[in-house]
Amino acid sequence: MGRMSLLVSPELCIGCRGCQTACKEWNQLEGEKTENRGTTENPPDLSPNTFNKIRYVELPSEKNPMRLLFVSQRCMHCGDAGCMKICPAPGALFRTDEGAVAYDKDKCIGCRLCVTSCPFNVPRYDAQNKISKCHLCADRISQGLTPSCAKTCPTGALRYGDRDELLGLAKKAGYSKVYGEKDLEGLGAVYAFTDSPKIYGMSDSPAIPEAVVFWNNVLKPLSYLGLAGVAAAAVLHYVAFGPKKIEEVKKDE
Amino acid sequence: MSNNMIKKVSGLEILVHWTMAISFFILVISGFGFMFHMEGVGSAFGGFEQMKTIHNWVGVVFAAALFLTIFHYLPVALKFTSDDAAWLSKAGGYLSKKAQLPPQDEINAGQKLLYIAVLVLGTAISVTGVIIWLRPDMANLNSAVLLSFLIHNISFVLFLIVIPVHIYMATLANPGTLRIMISGTVPVEWARKRHAKWVQKMGY
Ligand code: HEM
Ligand code: SF4
């Protein structure tokens, strides 16, 4: 199967947040009581009960004093996923056939290292300290269904499908910047932007933290190479010099 | 104590040493299990979740033993003497079959280096381990957790070089040394060959 993904087009989004509700409904996530913070953006952040949300970006300009962008936020299902790289528990985070980064709460050990390693600040924790985030509706897409959020979206701002097809679609529609095509070996949620990603509140070049990359590429192999090196050196030393000859030392004293 | 034996370390020091060594091995094995997703290691610890709990609490035991180790030799180990310079310049006599070393005191430069390395790496790995374990919820502290993760793993790699060297030195390379960490005593004649100055100070 080809890699599947979401295509997010903020210019088409009307901020109805049907996707937020649809996600809660499918995943049986409780609603959250929030406060009036002077904006209709709500809830304020992702949480263990909020896998996706529309971020409101207000960009008043002379030409358009009311310019509002609605940017859908969720797990990006990175091709090279920082969360999967660092996770110490096998099977806690895994990649589905469709390319989603899904998880198994029973295998998660609650160390929260994935939080540290995610370039998009996505993973959250439930009351049992287990990872909680968007899984691209792994249970739906494995049955050939569309993720709940995309299924609900009335404008086509959220679309699900074959990743290559969606990328082609976005380019054909003339979006100047297709975000996430190549970053992190390709994101599983690509964005059709008309402006620079910064405007939409996204980093220009998302990356897994250098400390994690260094650990993965250098320290991990060094940990057993060092051990093997010392073992080999000890054998060589033992053959070449043998145990310390104390008698000789004594003679000199 | 019989006349031809000399006491090198106390019973408490022996207990502390083996507490530290055994906890160290449990931590290394579980650490490898996490790093390389070793399912066999995971099930030996009763699953990865339980392995995390064990790793965390054995880390506390290790840190406690490490703390007690501070009192063993710290002032001695921090004093760099001309004997140490001579010892180091001849690589402790380990790279030659006929190197001559000046008489040594209680511990030689190599032992001092091991001791200091264990204290420094042990402190680094323990402190960063606690930070990763009890990581604060606030996202703005992510960089502190990342730095801790980095230091924790660098200390791990260095430990895996230092400790195997130590084990080789304490066993195969120097037959008879292991007795120190089992009974605490060694034959006076054996000690005189390695720690002449110290044996003299002790009045033998
Ligand atoms: C099978 C494993 C080990 C063996 C056979 C062993 C053996 C010994 C022996 C014989 C000594 C006494 C040397 C002397 O006084 O001349 C010693 C000292 C020492 N060992 Fe080990 N050791 C082992 C593992 C470890 C580990 C894992 C650590 C630290 C993580 C460690 C840290 C130390 C330290 C710091 C000393 C200095 C004396 C002290 O502070 O009590 N050893 N070891
Ligand atoms: S966005 Fe974060 S949580 Fe999602 S796959 Fe990428 S690294 Fe993992």
Ligand code: SF4
């Ligand atoms: S919290 Fe769970 S999913 Fe995240 S890194 Fe730790 S074990 Fe893996």
Ligand code: SF4
């Ligand atoms: S793909 Fe599914 S889990 Fe992810 S945000 Fe949409 S509805 Fe929620």
